Amino acid sequence: MDSLNRHEDYGQVSLEEGQLLDDPIKQFQNWLVDAEKAEIYEPNAFVLGTVDSDNQPRSRTVLLKGVDEKGFFFASNFLSRKGEALELNNKVSGVFGWYSMYRQVLIQGLAEKVDPSESDEYHASRPHDSQVAAWSSKQSSPIESRQALDAQFDEALKRFEGAEVPRPDFWGGYRIVPSRIEFWKGRSNRMHDRIEFYRTLSQDGPHGVWISQRLQP
Template sequence: MTDPELDHALTRHTDYGQLPLTEDAIAPDPIEQFRRWLADADDAGVYEPNAMVLSTIDADRLPSSRTVLLRTVDEHGFEFFTSYTSAKGRALVVHPHVSIVFPWYTIHRQVIVRGTAVPTTPEISDAYFASRPRGSQIAAAASDQSQPIASRDLLEDRVRELEELYAGGEVPRPATWGGFRVTPSSFEFWQGRSSRMHDRLRFTRQAGSWQLERLQP
């Protein structure tokens, strides 16, 4: 038996429009171009425009993907924060090469970034942890991210214990929590077009400079 609504969702076709992405209009620096598109996504009301799908390879050489939030982008790369002992944290220690996808579906755009992730300095991790809401600080300290737990109640008990422990004082950054910086080696900017004739422009890092090429849709 088939589900008509599901069948429709799987087979419907969307016209992505005729907004072009051309070589003469794109910024010569892919980080600058990314900043432009991130601002466009924010202006267009895309939900969590800084959300990115991070893909890693673990010690068993198995792929894994999850959504994390971009916190900083500058000329040095992309920064996000997590538990170093989480599944992604452990994977990045073994295989630091990553792929990142920014899926801005509602404006028919996507950016794929490939690069290498390394931990940020403790000073950067400290500064960002201190800027987080207190509840998020407590949660980071309470959770052994990615590890099994018998019940939600046990986790909430741990949160209450830490709230009492740090009542009236600062919450210290856990030693196992901090940032990663992804240094990009390539960018692909995808702009949806009608009849699936999408525009795809890719930057790759070669001999210290960015080289641009067009990919077929």
């Protein structure tokens, strides 16, 4: 486990306040494009943190499927562990780790289910077998074996053979409306650059403009 004793130098390239756009969502879009160009594997993957009914945090990776001025869109099963957590507490965090670029973006905000028509649209854009998979998996529920899981999937494939697959009402999109977005850039000697944008956000939406500040590393 050599990696445990390695001391990487994250380099001299700085992140200055003036290099970032005033709108952190537009800035995020630019960094996502940079990550795509750098051919990072699954550049849109991020670690989503939720808090469950026992105040127990839980994190897992999901894929970002849209990002615009309204927020960060991802899709999942509404009855999964994350779905249950979000039902009770919609405060979330997200981590985009583009480590080979010495970059990280942290987000915090409130997750909301998107309009059903938006979930329908996203569902319709997915490959047939992914649509079927959304029906066949009771995400986060235990199952006795891989065989049983495959049988469940085969059954769903048969059910929808040659047919259009409607969106299950227990599956769809969430949007994270951000209140904080932090851009992190690794630097030498652990003197990293951190620029955080924040704004006031309540359950009825964002208020006011984005303010930025530099944080100590």
